[in-house]
Amino acid sequence: MLAQRTEQVTGLGPMDIKFTNRLSYKQARLTVLVGFILGTLLSLIQIGIDYASEDASINREIQALMKISHDTASRIAYNIDTELAQELTGGLLKSPAVLRAQLIDNNDTVLADVQRPRLQSRYRPLSDFLFGEQRQFQDRLFLAHMPKDYLGTLYLDVDTYAFGGRFLDRAGVTLVNGFARSLVLTGILLALFYLMLTKPLVTVIAALSGNDARTPRQTRVDCPKGHENDEIGVLVRVANQQFVSMATEIQQRRTAENRLTQYLNELEDIVSARTDELKASNSRLSLSNQELDEARQRALDMAQARAAFLANMSHEIRTPLNGMLGMIALALDSGLAAEQRQQLSIAHDSGKVLVELLNDILDLSKFDAGQLELERIPFDLGAMVEDTANLLSQNAAPSVELTCLIAPDFPSTVLGDPTRVRQIVSNLLSNALKFTRFGRVDVRLSSIVGGVRLEVCDTGIGIPEEAQARIFQPFTQAGAGITRQYGGTGLGLALTRNLCKAMQGRLNIHSETGFGSRFSADLPLPTHTEAIPPAPLSGRVVALGNAGSGLAELLGQLLPRWGLDYTRHDSAAELAGSTVDLLITDDLDHVLDLRPGILAPILLVTAYGNFLPSEQAAQLAPLQQLARPLARNALYQTLRRTLLGEPSAPLPHEVPTSQALRARVLLVEDNPVNQLVAKGMLGKLGCQVQVAAHGVEALECLEQEDFDLVLMDCNMPVMDGYEASRRIRQGGRWPELPIVALTANAMPEERERCRAAGMNDYLAKPFRREELLALIDHWVPLSA
Structure with a gap:
C-alpha cells in the first residue's frame, strides 16, 4: 500500500494542479471577493446618499424657480394680462424639467397654459421608479403689500427624468469604478500570492515528487530561499523527518514480512492437522444432532400423547360425574328425610370436590404445555x-x-x-x-x-x-x-x-x-366501570357484638357511607331508653333475650345453615336472617325493605316455579344417564325436552318440529355433534337457532373446535342447574 501511494504521488507533477485549485488563486479569490463585496456596499451607500440629495434637489430647484416667478405672476394675475402670462409661462417652459406651466386668476380663468412632450429614454422606467413619473407644484399668488388677497395660482408640472437621468449617470460611473478597482486588485493579489506562496510550494512539490521513499537511503528536500522560518520551511522539515521515519519503517516491515512468511508456513501445517480433527468432530456432531432430533420428535410425540390422554381422561371422568352429580341434584329437589338429604348433600359436595381436583390437574397440565389462554372481558x-x-x-x-x-x-x-x-x-x-x-x-x-x-x-x-x-x-x-x-x-x-x-x-x-x-x-386488572354508590338510606341502626369481629368492621365500613346513623354496643343493656330503627346482631345464644325489651326489627347474621327454627323466629318477629358472609347487595336490599318498607327484589337466575312453557329444547345426547339428568333439570326449569341419541336423529327432529335451543353433545355414535352442527348451519333453514355444546372435554382447544363447527356456546360437564339456567336466559330470554 505504501508503494502504491508513493507511485501515485510521484506521478503527479507540480504543474498538473489546475489553476482554480491553486492556493494562490483561492486566497486571491477570497480576498477579492471580500473586497468586491465591501466596495459594492460602499458604492451602494454612496449611490444612496446621492439619490437622497438628488431627490431633495428637485424640490429645491423648482421651489427656487417658482419663488423667482412669484412677483411677476402675481402682477400679471392682478392686471389680468394674458399676453404677459403667455410670455411668463413660455419662459418657465424653457427649463428642461418643466413639462407644463399654467396661470389662472382668482376667478379660475386660465390666463396661460403651455406644455411640451416628455423626453424619452430606455432608462426612463428606472428613473420613474426612483423619483416618480412627474411632480406638480403650485404657488398661491398675492402682492407683497396685500398678502391676504388671493389673486390666482401658478401651476408647474415637472418631469423628474431631467434629474433622474443625471443621477443614473453618476451611479453608473460609481459602479464601473468600483468594478475596475476590484479587477486591478485581483491581478495584483494573484501575482503576489503566486510569488509568495504558490511558487515556493511548487518547488517543494517538485523536490518531493523526485524522491522515492522506498529506497533504503535517506532523502532530503531543500527549502526555498527566504522561507526557512515560515510555514513552508516547517513543512520541508517535517517532510524530511517523515522520509527518515518511512525508510526505517520500510526496513522493519521487510524484516517482519520475512518472519511472517515463515510463520505462515508453520501455520499451514497446523491448520492441516486441525482440519482433520474438525472433520472427525463434525462427523460426531452430525451423529449427535441426529440423536437430538430423534429425542425431540419422541418428546413431541409424548406431549401429543399426553394431550390426547388428558382430553380422553377429562371426557371419561366428566361423563359419569355429570350423571352422578345431576342425579344427586335432582334427588335433593325431591321430598327426602333429613338423614337421607344430609347423606346426599355430602355425596354431592364430595363430587364437587372431585370436579375441582380434576380442573386443577387439567389447568396444571395446560401450564406445562403452554396452552393456557386468558380472556379480557369486563366483570x-x-x-x-x-x-x-x-x-x-x-x-x-x-x-x-x-x-x-x-x-x-x-x-x-x-x-x-x-x-x-x-x-x-x-x-x-x-x-x-x-x-x-x-x-x-x-x-x-x-x-x-x-x-x-x-x-x-x-x-x-x-x-x-x-x-x-x-x-x-x-x-x-x-x-x-x-x-x-x-x-x-x-x-x-x-x-x-x-x-x-x-x-x-x-x-x-x-x-x-x-x-x-x-x-x-396483586393482579393487573384495569378499571372498566367506576364504583356506583347506591341510593342513600336513612335511619338509626345499632349493632350488638364484639368490636373485633368481622361483622363490626363490615358494618362500620358500609353503613355510614349509605347515610345511616350507625353505632355499635357490646350488650343490649346499653340500649335502654334509646330509639332504634334496626338492630343487627350475630349473637345466636342471646338473641332470644332481646324480646320484648327491644321492639325494633332484628337482623340476625348466622353461619351457613344455622338459621333459627320457625317457632323461635316467630318469637323474634319482625326478624330478618342472613348467612355469613354478608354480601353488600343482600345487606343493602334487606336494609331498604326493613327501613323503607320496600318489597324484596327478585334474585337473579331464580328458578321459575310456574308451569308455563319456558322453551322447547332439543337434547342431543347418547348417554342414558346424562339424558335423564338433563331432562330432569330442564323440566324443573319449565322447558319441554325432545331427546335425540345422535346427530342423524337430531336432524330428523329438526325437520319435523321447531325448537328454541339445541343442546348438542360432541362425542356420539353414527354422527357426532361437530358434524351435526355443520349440517345444521349448511342447511340454511335454521340460521338463528342457538346450538350449545355439552361436552366432557375441558381442554382449551375444544371450545374453538365447537365454534368452528358452528356452535354458539359451550358448557362443560358436569354442569349445575344454575349454569344451565343462565345459559337458557341468555339464548332464550323471557321476552322472546
Whole structure:
C-alpha cells in the first residue's frame, strides 16, 4: 500500500494542479471577493446618499424657480394680462424639467397654459421608479403689500427624468469604478500570492515528487530561499523527518514480512492437522444432532400423547360425574328425610370436590404445555368474591367467622378473565378455611395503582418460614402431618401462583406458625366501570357484638357511607331508653333475650345453615336472617325493605316455579344417564325436552318440529355433534337457532373446535342447574 501511494504521488507533477485549485488563486479569490463585496456596499451607500440629495434637489430647484416667478405672476394675475402670462409661462417652459406651466386668476380663468412632450429614454422606467413619473407644484399668488388677497395660482408640472437621468449617470460611473478597482486588485493579489506562496510550494512539490521513499537511503528536500522560518520551511522539515521515519519503517516491515512468511508456513501445517480433527468432530456432531432430533420428535410425540390422554381422561371422568352429580341434584329437589338429604348433600359436595381436583390437574397440565389462554372481558369482581365466599362458607368451621371486606370505592367492573380470577379466589379461600378452626377468615379487596389487590387473611395454624417456598410446588404441603390431619392434594397454591404469573401479577405470603397467614395477590386488572354508590338510606341502626369481629368492621365500613346513623354496643343493656330503627346482631345464644325489651326489627347474621327454627323466629318477629358472609347487595336490599318498607327484589337466575312453557329444547345426547339428568333439570326449569341419541336423529327432529335451543353433545355414535352442527348451519333453514355444546372435554382447544363447527356456546360437564339456567336466559330470554 505504501508503494502504491508513493507511485501515485510521484506521478503527479507540480504543474498538473489546475489553476482554480491553486492556493494562490483561492486566497486571491477570497480576498477579492471580500473586497468586491465591501466596495459594492460602499458604492451602494454612496449611490444612496446621492439619490437622497438628488431627490431633495428637485424640490429645491423648482421651489427656487417658482419663488423667482412669484412677483411677476402675481402682477400679471392682478392686471389680468394674458399676453404677459403667455410670455411668463413660455419662459418657465424653457427649463428642461418643466413639462407644463399654467396661470389662472382668482376667478379660475386660465390666463396661460403651455406644455411640451416628455423626453424619452430606455432608462426612463428606472428613473420613474426612483423619483416618480412627474411632480406638480403650485404657488398661491398675492402682492407683497396685500398678502391676504388671493389673486390666482401658478401651476408647474415637472418631469423628474431631467434629474433622474443625471443621477443614473453618476451611479453608473460609481459602479464601473468600483468594478475596475476590484479587477486591478485581483491581478495584483494573484501575482503576489503566486510569488509568495504558490511558487515556493511548487518547488517543494517538485523536490518531493523526485524522491522515492522506498529506497533504503535517506532523502532530503531543500527549502526555498527566504522561507526557512515560515510555514513552508516547517513543512520541508517535517517532510524530511517523515522520509527518515518511512525508510526505517520500510526496513522493519521487510524484516517482519520475512518472519511472517515463515510463520505462515508453520501455520499451514497446523491448520492441516486441525482440519482433520474438525472433520472427525463434525462427523460426531452430525451423529449427535441426529440423536437430538430423534429425542425431540419422541418428546413431541409424548406431549401429543399426553394431550390426547388428558382430553380422553377429562371426557371419561366428566361423563359419569355429570350423571352422578345431576342425579344427586335432582334427588335433593325431591321430598327426602333429613338423614337421607344430609347423606346426599355430602355425596354431592364430595363430587364437587372431585370436579375441582380434576380442573386443577387439567389447568396444571395446560401450564406445562403452554396452552393456557386468558380472556379480557369486563366483570364484577366484588360480586364474584362475595358469591365465591358464599359457596365456600359451608366449609367453614362453626367457630370461624367468614367476612368479605370490599373497599367502598372499589370499581363496579374490571377487565380480565373472570374464570381464572374465580379460581384464585376459590383456592386461597378454600386453603384458609381448611386450616382455620377458630377466629376469623377475611377476604379483602382494594384498588392499587394499575390493578387490584386481593387479600385472604386467616387465624389458622400458620406456615413455618422454611416451608413457605415449598408449598407452591405441585402435590406438596407444609408437612406430612398436614396431609394426614387436614387432607388435600397440594395443587391449589401451585395453580394459584401459576395463574397470577400468567396474568402478570404477583402472589405474596406472610405467615407465622400459630398466628395465621395472609396471602396477597396483586393482579393487573384495569378499571372498566367506576364504583356506583347506591341510593342513600336513612335511619338509626345499632349493632350488638364484639368490636373485633368481622361483622363490626363490615358494618362500620358500609353503613355510614349509605347515610345511616350507625353505632355499635357490646350488650343490649346499653340500649335502654334509646330509639332504634334496626338492630343487627350475630349473637345466636342471646338473641332470644332481646324480646320484648327491644321492639325494633332484628337482623340476625348466622353461619351457613344455622338459621333459627320457625317457632323461635316467630318469637323474634319482625326478624330478618342472613348467612355469613354478608354480601353488600343482600345487606343493602334487606336494609331498604326493613327501613323503607320496600318489597324484596327478585334474585337473579331464580328458578321459575310456574308451569308455563319456558322453551322447547332439543337434547342431543347418547348417554342414558346424562339424558335423564338433563331432562330432569330442564323440566324443573319449565322447558319441554325432545331427546335425540345422535346427530342423524337430531336432524330428523329438526325437520319435523321447531325448537328454541339445541343442546348438542360432541362425542356420539353414527354422527357426532361437530358434524351435526355443520349440517345444521349448511342447511340454511335454521340460521338463528342457538346450538350449545355439552361436552366432557375441558381442554382449551375444544371450545374453538365447537365454534368452528358452528356452535354458539359451550358448557362443560358436569354442569349445575344454575349454569344451565343462565345459559337458557341468555339464548332464550323471557321476552322472546
